[in-house]
Structure formats: structure tokens, C-alpha cells
Amino acid sequence: MPDTQLILRYAARSDVGRLRSKNDDSAYAGRHLAVVADGMGGHAGGDVASASTVLDLVHLDHGGYGDTGEAGTVLADEIQTANSLLSELVATNPKLAGMGTTVTAILLNGSKLAFAHIGDSRAYRLRGTRFEQMSVDHTFVQRLINEGRLRPEEAETHPHKNVLMRVLGDVDASPELDLTSFDVEEGERWLLCSDGLNYVPHAIVEQTVRDVEDPGECADRLISLTLAAGAPDNVTVIVADVIAADAAVDEEPPAAPAAAATVTASAAARTPVTSAARAESPTAKAEPEDETNDDGASAEAEPAPSAGADDGPEASEAGGRREVPTDPNLGAHLSAEVLRRELDSRPHELVGAAAAAAESGSLPSVASRTAARRAAALLTHRASDEVEVEEAEVEQDTGRQRLRRWIKIAVALVIALVVVLGLWFGYAWTQTRYYVGAFENRVAIFNGVSQTLGPISLSKVHATTEITLSSLPDFQQQRLRAGIAANSLSEAEDIVAAIRSNPESCLSSPSSSASASARPSGSASPSAVPPPSASASASGRPSASPSPTNPCLGGQQ
DSSP: TTSSSSSEEEEEEOOTTTSSSOOOOOEEESSEEEEEEEESSSTTTHEEEEEEEHHHHHGGGGOOOOTTHHHHHHHHHHHHHHHHHHHHHHOGGGGGTOOOEEEEEEEEEEEEEEEEEEEEEEEEEEEETTEEESSSOHHHHHHHHTTTTTOHHHTTTTTTTTTBBBEETTOOOOOOOEEEEEEOOTOEEEEEEEEEEEEEHHHHHHHHHHOOSSSSHHHHHHHHHHHHHHSSOOOOEEEEEEEEEETTTTSOHHHHHOTOBBOOOHHHHTTSSOOOOOOTTTTTOOOSSSOTTTTTTOOOOOOOOEEETTSOOEEETTEEEEEHHHHHTTTOOOOOHHHHHHHHTTOEEEEEHHHHHHHHHHOOOOOOOHHHHHHHTTTOOOOHHHHHHHHHHHHHHHHHHHHHHHHHHHHHHHHHHHHHHHHHHHHHHHOOOOEEETTTEEEEOOOOEEEETEEEEEEEEEEEEEEEGGGHHHHHHHHHOOOOESSSHHHHHHHHHHHHHHHHHOOOOOHHHHHHHSSOOOOOOTOOOOHHHHHHHHHTTOOOOOEEETTTTTTTT
């Protein structure tokens, strides 16, 4: 079933009771969320604990969560976060040490209902004709009952019936919650209440929940029954019916302003946000007497400055998701104005200490990082124009980074290409060259140059000849081992042909050739004509014919 078809039709009521001087209970009820918190610690700040916890959860009141487990995960995470905030409140104001609160919450998401519970507040469900308690008390006497050491009828008169075994507060960094998920049916009714309702017999509570159809009248009746029974403790109830969304068009009450707490006049007059500090065990709920601190000091929570009037347009709800304007003064406080805007963005009822805190603006003062986190949770969906600006800035920065990355890659590729082309052209040029050298004691023609580039040889054997290196004079062997360069393959072949035809004359040393030409021939006559070089030298004019070359050496001698 789609998550938009079922919502809660709700009513929330709270009363300080007959004997207490202040209300430590807080509750919130909306279309998807209902939560009751019963603060404890007496004058050590039970009202602060319950109000802080409830106000930290109100932003969860919407549908549209993902899979069936997401709503439960989010609810549990937010309650754990609320617990850490209580520890920070105590760190900020040590007079609040020992405060704590119970929490019982349901979060409706489609056809599933996520349930979270810790402490001794209770949740009941009426489905059809069956009325049953869905929560388990985390109390000392309940443990005794579970162990068979105490009968249920003896629990109400047990001297330690108010001792809690599990609770939110500054005593446990990670309290153990009861977490589960229920399938919901249209028409079923849920009752969430603090333990102040326990003074009304269970049978009467069940009969009232069954018989009184309207949630508001049912909640009023339960409060009246508690007061008639003496009401020694604060009492808070939420009655929530699961109905189809289209059936709620004419029945849903208008969005209640944050200042409109559903409490009696006497209760509102006696419900300050904070109180004088009294150090008590966080697992023992305070007795109804009015107690003062030994030094008479009070631990008033510091009011948080309100946000300016230009915080942005009113929040709107569309598609089950919220859009709430951002407080420009975030960082040092949680603005009461921002909280009011958050509450006014949807129909709801807020009662008890949380309602008084929202009305007066006297919200607990915490460290700036905690306040910023809390405000961020309330303002999950920021104003659309600010989101668009932030997205544009992020996209622009991403574009610049991407452009710089591509420029670096392009430059690296160009450099690599230049290096590769240079090496390739250099190697291609060497393969146009030839030389005559020695290979395995034979005269050979090589393609390339007689050099190496590291381990890479820049030449390869093109052809070997039958001329052995050992048949040549030492000087000629040295020349061949060094390599006789040729400009082309044909020139290299000419050098090899000259070596083959006359090795002695072809590879004679320049000094031997010079001395041989300088000596006159034995058969020459005295009147013999001198060689052209000699005649040119004698006449002092340059010779008209070029100097002879040694084709074996690849150049002029």
C-alpha cells in the first residue's frame, strides 16, 4: 500500500497532576509521528530532558521514507542522537546532572509502523476487539515479574516500582532501545501514555479507548479519570487512529501554532522549561513533593535569540517532504523562531514541557556544534533558492576541477607524443644508414648506425660475406670493428667489393699509401712525367682533377 494512503488522526493531552509543581512530560502528535517522553530527575531538569528529546524528533513527522526498514533506522538514530544531546546539556550545565527521560514513539510510513521504546511510558494498540500493551516496561519490578519473583498485582505497591533500568540521559552513551516494526490496518487505534496513567485501572483505560470514538474526547476522558484517581504524577496521553489520507480532509484539525499547547490552564501556569537542580539517580523518578536545591540555586535554561523576520517564506509540505527556510543565525543557538516555523509547517499537537519551551523560546543552551546539528536536523529541507545556489556553486567548482584535470592530462599527452615522435623519427633516420663491419669474424653489411641506446642496438645485420676478418691486416680489422660508414646500401656494397678484389690496397693505411706513392717506381725512367699532384705542387696551382678516394674507407684519403 502506498505510504501516502494512511495517516494518523490524533489528539495529545498533558496535565501536571494534583501534586507536582511542574510538568516533566512532553509529547508530540502529527500525521506520521507520535512520541511521549516522561522526564525524570525532579528539580534536576526532567522537563529539560523530555522537551529537548521531543523537539529533536519533530522533524521526522513526514512520510516518504524508503524501504520498510528506513523509518525504523532513522527513528532509532535520532533517539540515540537526542541521548547524546542530553549528555552535552549536562556538560554545559552541570546542575542538570542526573536528568533523564523515557521515550515511546511510533512513526507511520506507508503500511508499516516503526516503534521505538525505552523506559516505562507505554504503548497500547486496539485492533478490532483486541486491546494489548505493545511496550515492555524497563523497570526493576518488571524484571522481577519476568523472573517470576514478583506477581503482577504486587508491582503497583512495590517500593521500587519507579526505579528504571533503561532510560535516556547522561548515564549511558548508547542506551538499548526496544525497536520493532508493525503492519498497520486502517481503523486501528494507538494509545501512548506516560506512567501517570497507571493510576487508572487497566480495565477502565481499555473501556475508554474502546468506547470513545473521537480521539480528542478519548484523551480528555483519560486525563479526567487520572485526575479523579488523585493524579500524584504528571500524566500525558496521545490517542492516534490510523485512517486513510483522503478521509482526513474534513477531519484533520488545522495546524496548531507552537504556542497553543494542549494543557489545562493550571498546568500551563506550573510548567516552566527548566527548574532548580537537584542531583538524583537518572534511573529513579522524582517523587511529587516540591523540592529545592540545598543552595537554592536555579538552573534556568538560557533563552535562545530569535531569528530575524527575513528568514524566508513559510515552510511548505509537498509530496510528503518538507521545505523549511534556513535560519541565517545558525551556529550559536537553535532559534525559537526556526522551531516555530518547523512546527507550523504541518498539523500537529505539542503538549507538556516541550510546548512551554516552544512558546517561551527558552530552549536549552548547548554547544554550538550541537545546536548546529539540531538545527540542521530540523531544517532538513532548506529553501529551494539556497539549495539551487549551493548546487550551482558546487557544480561550478566541479567544472573547474574537471577542466584543470583535463588540461593536465592534455599537456602530459602532448609531451608524451613529442617524445614518442622524436624517438620514432630518430630511429627511422638510423635505418636509412649503412656501414661495413665485422660479424662473427666475417665482413658484413649492417643497416643502421654502429651505436646503441642503452640496451637497444640501433643496427642489424643486413648481409654477411665470405671474407674472414682474420685474413686482413690488424689495422684493417680495427677499422672494420669500428665500422666503415656508408651513405647508402650501394656504397656499402662497393666497399665490400673493393675488399674482396684487393684487400691489401683497399684497406692500406693512409701512411703506407702515402709512402708508397712517394717512392719512385723501379721501372720508371728519369724522364717520367710526375703525377698530377706532384706537378700541381710544383707549379703552385691546384690540380684540375680530384684527389683519389679509397672506396673501402668510405671517403677521401
